[in-house]
Amino acid sequence: MATPEAKNTETATTELDQVIIRFAGDSGDGMQLTGTQFTNTSAMAGNDLSTLPDYPAEIRAPAGTVAGVSGFQVAFSSKEVYTPGDELDVLVCMNPAALKRYLHDVKSGGTLLVNSGAFTDRGLKIAGYEENPVNDGSLSGYRVIEIDITALTAQALSETELTPKQIDRCKNFYTLGVLYWMYSRDLQPTLDWIADKFKGKGKEKFAEANALALKAGHAYGETAEIFQGRYEVGSRKNIEPGTYTALNGNRAVALGMVAASERAGIPLFLGSYPITPASEILHELSYLKHHDVVTFQAEDEIAAACSMVGASFAGHLALTTTSGPGLALKTEAIGLGVIAELPMVIVNVQRGGPSTGLPTKTEQADLMQSIYGRNGEAPVPVLAARSPAECFHAAVEAARIAVKYMTPVILLTDGYLANGSEPFRVPTLEELPEINVKFADDPATFQPYSRDEKTLARPWAIPGTPGLEHRIGGLEKQDVTGGVSYDPDNHHKMIGYRAEKIRRIAKDIEAPEINGDDSGKLLILGWGSTFGVIATTVERLRKEGKSVSQMHLRHLFPMHAKVGETLKKFDKVLVPEINFGQLDKLLRLEFLADNLVSLGIARGLPLKTADIMAKANELLG
C-alpha cells in the first residue's frame, strides 16, 4: 500500500460554529473511549458540548454485526449547545455495520469517514451488505473519506513489541489522531491521558503504541491529500470562569448527593437494586466509601427503599435509585416515608415502559406514577433534571427539600440524561444552597409530631438520643404526640398538614425561567430532558422573528404559582413530552388551562428539533 506523500501547500482552515460527530464501530473497537477523549479535548479547547453514547442492547452481540454497533455522538460548538443534535455532520465508521446502522442519521452532504480496511467481503456480509456501498454509488449524496485505518495502524506500529491483535486494538487512537487533525485539536491532553492510564506494571508498551497511533493518525491528516481542508470550532465567549469537568447524568446525581450530604453535614446512605439505566449511580457511589458513603445493594427494590427509610430514621441522608419498574415496587415504602415524615431522596432514571418496556431507551412517562402513584393522600414533591450536568444541582435541590420539609422527594431523570454528558462548572460547597440539619435533642420540649411553624416539618429525632425515645410507624398519627390515632377528625387534620407542608414548598422554590418574552403567541413548555431540544427550537424560531418563548419546569410538584400565570399570557402553549401528554394533563388539572396543545412522541428516543419545529409552525399559522 502506498504511503501518502507530503504536501507542501498550506491546508485551508474553515471556521465552524458547531459540528456533530458520531464515532461508530464494533463494541470492541473502543468507540466510547475515542468519543470521550475527543469530547474532553474539545472541552479543554473551550467548546460547549453535548454528548450521547449509544450502546448495543445485547451484552455480547457478535462482532461485526449491526446489533453489535456502539456509537458515541458529540456536538461541540463555539456557542451554547443544548443537545447532541438531530443530524450528523460526520459519521466515523470503523466497520460496515456502523455505516448500515447510522447512515440515516447523517445529514445530506455530510461526511462519512470510512475505515476501508474493515470493508472486506466478510465484513460487508456480516453487516448484511451485498455490495460495498462505498463503490456502488449509494453514498453519492455524501462526502466519503476512505482510509485504511486497519492497515495504517499496523504499519505505524510495526516496530512495536505488540502482537497483531494488540496492534489492531490501537485503531481507535489512529482514528482519533485523524480527527484531531481535521478539527485542529491539541494532542497533548490525550497523550497525557494515555501516559496516566498505562502507568506501570509493564503496560508502558501499550502507552507507547497508543501514543504512536495517535500521532500517526494526526500526521496522516497533515500529509494525505484526501482532505479538502481542516476546520476550527472556536472557544466559547462569556463562559463563567472556573474549574470544569464533564459529567453524565448518573455521575452528576451521585456527586450531587455526596455534595448534599457534605452540605448537610450528615453521611449519605444509598440502598439500591440494579436496574438499567440507573445502575451506574449505585456503581459510582459504591466507589466513594472514602467520602463516608454507605451503599447497600439490597435483595430487591422493596428492600432498597425500606433500607433507605431505616437509614433516614437513623439520621443519614438517605437515597434510593431506580428506574420505572423499580419505582413501582418502592411505592409502599415511599408512602411509609410520607406518613413517618422522614427525609429521603428517590431518584428515578426513567426508561421506556410500561412494564419492562424498552429498558435501554429513554422516556418521560413516569410523571403520573411519581406524583400520584401511592395509596392514600400521599403528596411527594417531584423534581426533574433538565440536562446531564444539571442532575448535580437537581440532586442537591431534592436533598434540600427533603431535609427541610421532612419528606420523601422524587427526582426524575431519564436514560438520555443518564448517559449523555456535558461540561459542568465545579461549585464550591458554599455556593450550594444551605441544607440545615438539626436533630432534636431536648427531652423537655420534644414531641414526635410537633411542627415547625413555617415549614410544618416535624422534628428529626434519631435513635441514640437520650430521653427522646418514641415510636413512629405507618398507622395514622395523633397530632403532636404521634401516638396511634383512628380519630376521624385527627386523620383529616393530619393529611391536611401533610398536604399543606408540601404545598408550602411552592413558595420556597425558584420561579421557572422564561426564555424569550413573557407573553406572546406561543409558549413551548417542557420538563426534564427535553429542555435542550426545546431551547434549540425556540432559538431558531425566534431568529426567524416568530413570537415564541420557552418555559421549563424543574419543580413538577408542587408547581410555582408563576406557571399558571404564564400559561394565561400566551395564545397557545405547546407541551412536547416523551410520553402521551402527562404534563399536559397535569396542567389542565392544576390550572384549568384550555390553551394547551400536547405533543407526545414516545419512540424511546430524545425528541428532535424538527418534531417540535413542525408543530410550533403549525400552531403559529
Place this chain on the structure above:
Amino acid sequence: MTSTATTDTPVKLTKKDFDAGIDVRWCPGCGDFAILAAVQRTLPELPYKKEDYVFVSGIGCSSRFPYYMATYGFHTIHGRAPAIAMGVKATRPELSVWVATGDGDALSIGGNHFIHTLRRNPDINILLFNNRIYGLTKGQYSPTSETGKKTKSSPLGSIDHPFNPVSVALGAEGTFIARVVDRDAKHVSEILKAAALHKGTSFMEIYQNCLIFNDGAYNHMTERSVKAENVLYLEEGKPLLFGEKNEKGIVLDELGQPKAVRVEDVGIDAILKHDPKSPDPSYAFMLSRMGLDGVLPTPVGIFRAVERPTYEDMLHKQIADAKPDGKKADLHDLLTSGSSWTIS
C-alpha cells in the same frame, strides 16, 4: 439547677423502664403478652443504654410490639421490617436493633428479606412470633399452617405445604437460630439473652398461642400431661434427652436419621450430644426436622450459634480502609477527578 456529681456508672434499668405505659391492645390471653414481658425483663440485663434500643416491626398483631416498648420504635410495612432494620444497623452499628415479626409477615410477604438478612448476618435480633395463622386479618392460614388446616380462606383445608421457620433460617445459614414456647417464661428469657448477646443475626422462633384464631396449636408442648413427651430441651454439650424423667434420648440410626430410644437400652454415652457450634448447618437442620411427624419430640433452645463477621463490621471496615489517614476525602478533589480544566 442543682449540680449533681456525674458518674460513669449507668443507672440500673428495670423492666418498668421499658414499658411504654400505654394500653396493650392484644386479645386478653394472647401469647404476645408473655413475650413482651420477657423482652422487657431481659433488656435491663444487656449492655446497652436505653436510648440505643430500636424495635422495628412489620404488620400483624405481633408487629404492634414496638408501641409497647419505651424505646425507639418503628412499626413499618408488611414483611419489610428486616430491610428497614438493615438500613438502621448499616448506618448506626452502635444501636441494638430488634425486629418483631409474625409468621405471615416474615415468611410470606417478607420471605425474601428474611432469608437475605440471615445470609448477610447483621447484628440484628429477629423475634418471630409464630401462631401458625394470620391474626390481624382475622384467621386465614399462614405459611406455617399445617396442610389440611381449615380456615376462612381454606374452608376445604389448606393445600399449601408449610414452612418450618427454623429449617428456613438454617437454609439461609443464619448464625444464631433458636426456638422457644411463649408459656415457658424462664426459658424464653434465657434464650432471649443469649440471642441478644450473639454477635450477628439472631433468629428466635417463638411458638405463640393465638387464642382467637388458632387456640391450642401448641398444647402438646405446653400441657403438663404431655409436655415432657413432646418437648426436647437443647443444651450445649448435654445429651438429647426427653420424657418425664429424661428416660428417653435421641440416637442416629444407620441412615443418620434421628431415632428415639430408651436411655437404659443403649447407655447414656450412646445418646447424641448437642453441639450448636457445629460449623456445618446440617446437624442443626436434622434437629429442625424433629417433631414434624409427631413421633419425635420438638426441640426447643438454641439449634445453632456460630461466629461469622457481621455485615456492618465488614461494611465499616471497608469505609475505614478507604480512608488510610482516617479523614474523609475532599469534595473538590472528587468533583474534579476524572478530567477537569480551568477557564479563567
